[in-house]
Amino acid sequence: MKLDLPFVRAQFPAFSEPTLEGWAFFENAGGSYPCIQFIDKLTAFYMKNKVQPYYPYPASTKGGEMMDTSYRRMAEYLNVDASEIHFGPSTSQNVYVLANAMRPMWEDGDEIIVSCQDHEANAGAWRRLSKTGIKVIEWHVDPQTGLLNIETLEKLFSKRTKMVAFPHCSNVIGHINPVKEISKKAHRYGALSVVDGVGYAPHGFPDIKELGADIYLFSLYKTFGPHLGLVYVANALILQMENQSHFFKEGITRSMITPAGPDHAQIGSASGILDYFDAVYGHHYNDEANPTQKNKALNKLFRAHETALLDHLLAFLRSRSDVRIVGSDTVTDRLPIVSIIPRNKTVAEVYAKLTECQLMLGTGDFYAVRPLIDMKIPLDPGVLRMSFVHYTSMEEINQLIAGLEKAL
Ligand SMILES: Cc1ncc(COP(=O)(O)O)c(C=O)c1O
Known part of the structure; x- marks a missing residue:
């Protein structure tokens, strides 16, 4: 089965937006284009249901139902229970709240292991716990490859280890x-x-039960939806945490790690992402699958398309002596998040040329400050990052390659 790209791209208004015509988008790891199903739901919520939800009058009841639907359907796609899904303003803020909620579970002198491959979102708030008596152990990356080594991790555990924080996929090396x-x-x-x-989910939602993580976080604005962070927390675990919401929310797990009132409209429209996934599934397969099965099939479909494009881009980059690929230069265990450092020109010069070629991409440290420090890459100018997802076309990859040929 091959991904029907015209069908996929027809679900994203950005691809028919006149002001974006000619521009190829390679900053998807910073935030993806939203799909029409989500945009329609958000617009409808703002027009019809923008009232306090969960009251018995119709506009309110419907708003509450839309929110509940998002919890339920996200859980089904991620293969967990709806009560284990939480929506907060962003992943950074969600980790911040979790660190405060979890600190009382631990004693002074207890240890947590925090990787140095993370975006600061899953690093800073944990490290700050060192000021409160927690011993923070750093899991460094290999300075050459940027990879996290499992044997290195093995040596960091002790009887007092309470937690290991790490990324599913790095937002600079894509591993x-x-x-x-x-x-x-x-x-x-x-x-x-x-x-x-956050780096992984835009390339296919994970089966969280299968992964066995206790807490899993990602950002919906990078998965074709609203600017929200989604957190999975195993039910038994959240009840051990300190309530971070109003005192009378104690024991109400949906509220305990959401101190601010949630964004009703964005939560209510988040299921638009799954309407999109369902539409892609329905277009490609002619059967009745459950959401977990659909998710598995979509993962394969998306990954095959992305990998073919990634292979082409990496082959081009490998053929150039004037560029360093940061991280692995093959598609094995790698997602299409590719960072490079030009050898003969400055990052700024290359970036400016790429912009002239109507290529939208990113440059800098991407808040992955610690991985860059471990790899001894200067934060300023940092790296040039090209990231794409399943809606990206081979024509766009070729536009990128043509741009790089001029720019490097
Ligand atoms: C890998 C990774 N983790 C976490 C974050 C932070 O997400 P948010 O903006 O939702 O706080 C980002 C944002 O770019 C990211 O790339």
């Missing part, structure tokens, strides 16, 4: 970490695994 294996290791030591899935 996929073996979440299942790492989570199992953590569990053997009685520790929790906290996984930042």
Whole structure:
């Protein structure tokens, strides 16, 4: 089965937007284009249901139902229970709240392992706990490859280890970490695994049950939807946390790690992402599958398309002596998040030329400050990052390659 790209692109208004015509988008790891199903739901919510939800009058009841639908359907796609899904303003803020909620679960002198491959979202708030008596152990990346090594992790555990925080996929080198294996290791030591899935989820939603993570986070504005962060927390675990909401919310798990009132409209429209996934599934397959099965099939479909494009881009980059690929230069265990450093020109010069060629991409440290420090890459100018997802076309990759040929 091959991804029907014209069908996919027809679901994204950005591809028919006149002001974006000619521009190829390669900053998807910063935030993806939203799909029409989500945009329609958000617009409808604002026009018809923008009232306090869960009252018995129709506009309110419907608003509440839309929110509940998003919790339920997200859970079905991620293969967890609806009560284990939480929506907060962003992944950074969600981790911040979790760190405060989890600190009382631990004693002074307890240890947490925090990877140095993370975006600061899954690093800073944990590290700050060192000021409160928690010992923070750093899991450094290999300075040459940027990879996290499992044998290195093994040596960091102790009887006092309570948690390991790491990314599913790095937002600079695009490498996929073996979440299942790492989570199992953590569990053997009685520790929790906290996984930042922000880099991973835009390339296919994970089966969280299969991964075995205790906490899994990602950002819906990078998965074709609203500017929200989604957190999965195992039910038994959230009840051990300190309530971060109003005192009378104690024990109400949907509220405990959402101190601010949630964004009703964005939550209510988040299921638009799954309407899109359902539409893609229905277009390609002629059967009745459950959401977990659909998700598995979509993952394969998306990954095959992305990998073919990634292979082409990496082959071009490997053929150039004037560029350094940061991280692995093959498609194995890798998602299409590709960072490079030009060898003969400055990042700024190359970036300016690429912009002239109507290429939208990113440059800098991408808040992945610690991985860049470990790899001894200067934060300023940092790297040039090209990231794409399943709606990207081979024509756009060729536009990028043509741009790089001029710019490098
Ligand atoms: C890998 C990764 N983790 C976390 C974040 C932070 O997400 P948010 O903007 O929702 O706080 C980002 C944002 O770029 C990211 O790329």
